[in-house]
Amino acid sequence: MSSEPADLLIIGGGVNGTGIARDAAGRGLSIILAERGDLAGATSSAATKLIHGGLRYLEHYEFRLVREALGEREVLMKMAPHIIWPLRFVLPHHPGLRPAWMIRIGLFLYDHLAGRQTLPGSIGVDFTQGDPRGRPLKDDFKRGFEYSDCWVDDSRFVVLNAMDARRMGSRIYTRTALTAARREGNLWHATLTDQLSGASREVTARGIINAGGPWVRDTLTGAFGQNPKNSVRLIKGSHIVTRKLFDGDHCYIFQNADNRIIFAIPYERDFTLVGTTDIQLDKLDGPPRISEEETTYLLEAASEYFRQPVTRDQIVWSYAGVRPLYDDGDSDPSAITRDYVLDLEGKPGEPPLLSVYGGKLTTSRRLAEQVLEKLAPFYPQMGKPWSGSKPLPGGDLGAPGFETFLAELKHKYPGLDPAWLTRLARRHGSAVHEILGDAQWATDLGESFGGGLYAREVDYLMRHEWAREADDVLWRRTKCGLWVSATDRERLANWMAQHRPNMEQT
Template sequence: MTAVRYDMECDLLVIGGGINGAGIARDAAGRGLCVVLCEKDDLASHTSSASTKLIHGGLRYLEYYEFSLVRKALIEREVLLRAAPHIMRPLRFVMPHAPGQRPALLIRAGLFLYDFLAKRELLPGSSGIRLGCHVAGRPLKPEFKRGFVYSDGWVDDARLVVLNAMDACMHGAAVKTRTACTALRRSEDGGSWYATLRGPDGAETEVRARGVVNAAGPWTASLLGQALPQRRSQHLRLIKGSHIVVKRIFEHDHAYIFQNRDGRIVFAIPYEQDYTLIGTTDLDYKGDPNRVAIDAEEVSYLCELVSQYFKAPVRPEHVVWSYAGVRPLVEDEAQDAKAVTRDYRLEMDSGDGAGQAPLLSIFGGKITTYRKLAEEAVDLLCKALDNRKPGWTAKACLPGGDLYGDTPQNCAVLRYDEWRDKLLQQYRWLPRTLVARYARAYGTRIHTLLAGRVKLEDMGPELEPALYQAEVDYLRRYEWAATADDILWRRSKLGLHVPPGAGARLTEWMALHPLQA
């Protein structure tokens, strides 16, 4: 047998720093496995930061009889709200109804099923409303006279990924961003995997792992083909989803779900205080996932659809920001992209039999069910790696989510404002809007960010409006932020609020002020 040189050894190598990879690394590390997570770019830099920012059961999936998926997502919806009440919150959705759309009785039946497929402790149920008597009716055209309202949740998707990676790190995992897996091969005896990781400086590290998780998102199939070229694997169907952001269209705190004649639905969601987020499209995508972008036709489609509902039309020139991502969904028989299943599939390869190092590939999934996916994935891996520790994440807070104790609590969701108001008093030397933003972004980790600071001058220079050195240093030290885009667009959405040129200025400042150990 040929000896192979390696620089690092672990139980589990997780390839991919999106929500599924980070969730699996967290769960596995918490069960005592030695975990290495590598991501070729920044955490959540692709699909996982390009979602509609919803924790939801998927009301429209009921049309495709995906009752199991919807029930699973509805259960997870409240588990996640309790685990991270700072980056998530309940949200009420209004669905205006008009003749020619899905029949009102059918919608009522769907909402009834949506309410009762899973137990609810945090979210109110659905009801019919008269739009003329409801605050959500004011921005709508007068022909929309009735509608429905129901509950789901909002999430800061990129921060959810980061918190899972942080928790994995707190349980002993090594998280390596901007580190690509350039080679992956089984040992001659099949008992190990050898991977070559190339870091941001070009240096290569050889890793020996007892098992590998392929959570590479849109690149899952290509990575699997590289590792096991002789095996036929599950195919992915890449679906592009695009979103636009415009100045705030309405003043209330409800969101809208709009039906279109083509059977698709589009959301309009309050976003970053001053904006409205509109999306998404569903289009098959054949290009390079690294270069996915919204096109003019998608912008026009979204503007025209919401303009059918709002009194004030939305035009392409109103768009202040847009983003697009590719969802790596399980290939099925669906003709239309919007009908492709959002459920996930776990494909395990254990070589030629017992004692062989496993390779688990993740196909499909949605952000709401990531924790359950991770739990099921790690259950499979623990069996293969002879680890008998059970899942634990269903009853654990994510970093910063322990507002009212170490275990998830309903009161952390229902009494969030009360907890935030105490912070406003504790840190009254800071602007109230800044403390409120820190509370939402960092939860109880705000105390780490502000440790040792008692006056505004202690925050360091204000690099951009409401962005102080203290926060930049925190993000670089604890959250793997390495570039201006990491800070302005993924760790926060300050990019929407700062003056033009902020990215270049922040990049220059970071280069001149390396983080001190």
């Protein structure tokens, strides 16, 4: 490793950390990013998979956040059209809950708070005239509304930000924790420890960004020896994935009697994603898990609307994540601000330390811009904002868009299953050609691990996307784990152990 100090050491490989790394690298700053687990290994892979303005946030007067988020939807779609695309949301009106006039006002604001270029606006829906959107619902629901937001593959969004940062010179270290940091003169001296080998390395940086998510305070108290003045509220959100509950490309948003909402979203062709919950945690002990109470809550909330009750035996997978929300003092977990807070500390002449509290997938690019604006006085050589004008890796599909790209791909590879090609292209966009190469038949793709996962893609994920373990591949780089058996998972893990490339970065 070069002894030259990095401009920024970024702690955390979630959506905030990788987004900041990408933006900063594109402005000419030298970057080291350290993530103690896998990229998107925690909160950033446990979302509801939406790029959205947050219709419900309007009830809590979060107008700035909603406006910013609404404005980001089409920016992000242009950056990564293979992993982010439009989604129509159907909101059945529940006569016993929010009145229709309130929803209409909310949707009017939603349509007009920020400019829309391609996303269609909201409309009313009559379910009594045989509308297919009403067929899965109980007869009690006569009408509703439909509006636009977007879908995102959350963990791939994170990985693509990291890949772009590396392309511009950033050094990305996974399974690497910050274990100590101290100021000496105008530099930070930090110790990074490999979580697998135990080996440590010393690095220097002109500034540090603490984007540790749920562990943002733990990082300050541990590696920095500080007593943080800001607090976070740890809010667990859990989801279930069931066998497919309805046909169509739309999703549903359901109001609940507790004033919360849940989504039912088409997921990976064969499934439906239902979530989320809001459970406050006092502390984070190990990976979060969905509880029996949360499972019951989601099943009952969905069954309140669907004609056919949703039952436990339909669940094929569940996951949970912890949102590190800035503690604004609100006693209701659902009402705590989803906005972000940036805390910059350091005396004049000292190297800066900036800690990120809160944030969400949709506003992560704007958060990165705000971080660098706050740090601008420390880096007079830093370039101008740019991140919204360039595609993420794989996103350079040209003006015709994804469907045209996909049609050309299927024409080029007529011997490969079209449905499988679609899934592969959704993951990798234009980078799919590097994986497929000269393959003409499935047998050219190497060993099959089930779920449409082949050795040629796994090799690519290990060499280019920091995949180290089977779950990195099955649940974060892809979602093939939904189809893969325990035996296949073990076979994949053994194959990866035997074919692991040297990921050391210099």
